[in-house]
Amino acid sequence: MDARSALLTGPLYYRADNKARKKQKGAAGVEAVLVLPVIMTLFYAIVTYGLIFYTQYLFNHIGSEALRRSVSYVNESCLIDGQDEGCDDTALKQQLHQQVESLLDDFLTDPDSIFGQPRSEALSVTILPGDCCVLQFSYNYQEHPFIPPLLPVPAVISSRASLQL
Incomplete structure (x- = not known):
């Protein structure tokens, strides 16, 4: 056994090792x-901002889909000459409102609440x-947060979808 291996296996080595461990x-x-x-x-920020971005995406998708579904209810004669006495956008607005309610019912697990x-x-x-059809969604995040805000978050989560003919 050489001198180096004797040092590594001797009682002094173990004492030094124990002192380092202590x-x-x-x-x-x-x-x-x-x-x-x-x-x-970091985990809290990812979850909080992820839910905020998901909510904004959800509102944008619902608005775009409601407008897409309601296109068939547009009166083309109003678009062509614009002078028709029967041109009224109340039917379109009612149809849009029904489509938004239907889509919210489809996307949300509890149709009467959103995020509790x-x-x-x-x-x-x-x-x-x-001009024809702009939907705006506004969720008051300051009064109804998903998770108690510890980081800076927006007061209102809003999304806008539009249809131009």
């Missing part, structure tokens, strides 16, 4: 205390005046 005792706990809040904040909040209080759907 100095490291509790280091994992300190590291966990320092790193865990960062990881949890009463749908009538949290969500407003507006058919804006002007």
Whole structure:
């Protein structure tokens, strides 16, 4: 046995190793205390902003799909000459409203609530005046959050879908 291997296997090596282990005792706990809040904040941000982006996408999709389905209810004679006495967009607006309600019922598991909040209080759907058909969805996130806000979040989640003929 050479001198080097005798040093690595002798009693002094084990004593030095034990001292190093005693100095490291509790280091994992300190590291966990320092790193865990960062990881949890990152996870919270991913979930919160993911739900916000999903909600905005959902409203945009529902608005576009409702407008697409309601195109067949447009009176072409109103579009061509614009002077027809019977041109009225109330029928189209009613059809749009029915399509939005139908799609919300299809996409939401509970048709009366959205993300656990009463749908009538949290969500407003507006058919804006002007050229044919602009739907605007507004979800009051400040009063009806999905998750309690710890990070900066928008006060209102809004989406707009439009149809131009």
